[in-house]
Amino acid sequence: MLGPNGVGKTTLLKTIMGFIKPCSGSVLLDNKDLSGLPRKYTARHIGYVPQVTCHSFSFSIEEVVIMGRLPHLNAFSQPGNKDMLIVEDVLKKLNIEHMRKRFFSNLSGGEQQIVMIARALVQEPRLLIMDEPTSNLDFGNQIRILKIIKQLSQNGISILFTTHFPDQAFLCDAKVILFYKNTRPDIGDAANILSPVNLKRAYGIDIDIITKKNADGSITKTCVPLFGV
Ligand SMILES: Nc1ncnc2c1ncn2[C@@H]1O[C@H](COP(=O)(O)OP(=O)(O)OP(=O)(O)O)[C@@H](O)[C@H]1O
Secondary structure, three states, X not given: OEOOOOOOHXXXXXXXXXXXXXXXXXXXXXXXXXXXXXXXXXXXXXXXEOOOOOOOOOOEHHHHHHHHHHHHOOOOXXXXXXHHHHHHHHHHHOOOHHHOOOEHHHOOHHHHHXXXXXXXXXXXXXXXXXXXXOOOOOHHHHHHHHHHHHHHHHOOOEEEEOOOOHHHHHHOOOEEEEOOOOOOOEEEEHHHHOOHHHHHHHHOOOEEEEEEEOOOOOEEEEEEEOOOO
């Protein structure tokens, strides 16, 4: 989901998650109205990573990530071997296994963001919803998270995320919902929707789209704003 500030991307995600009541229409999961489903059921199927705010859990990284397994545990049961293997795998994938004992509240905003993504991944959801998952991350971590997003989607997991960087839609070869201030959004493949004309309508600036052929034959598209002199 792409679009200008304040257009309603977060509001739509919160509505899908059931935190806000829709003004009209309904949100269905497996053809059932989400608002009537038990929270635990929803949590087994949908993972949610909210926009970064300052979280102050007094737990270690490892403990915060293990909490993502809660929807799969019975009341009063402890995480078992299978749960711990999933946690290990995700800590490694996100390159945070070496800092697992650090206190979550002492982490930087970007580090906290990676841990919150890890917590959602160990939930093993069918649908992962993330609000600006890369907003606080350094360039390397942005690309690492995008690669994971692409890999998960190739493995059949649906991922819905907001971003302010149209390039990320090209990199993930994603379907795009492009919001505008006063008209209905456009929905479709990044290659079709992210044209200079549509991007100007959304963001109010001139943008060129450059196509680069890589050494391995693949194509990378990137947005270049026309900055002027
Ligand atoms: N709790 C709230 N109460 C009233 N209005 C709100 C509330 N939260 C958001 N809004 C308003 O709803 C509109 C949409 O906000 P929203 O956060 O969904 O936009 P967004 O597209 O996610 O923006 P951004 O890209 O800046 O994160 C904004 O005008 C915002 O001021």
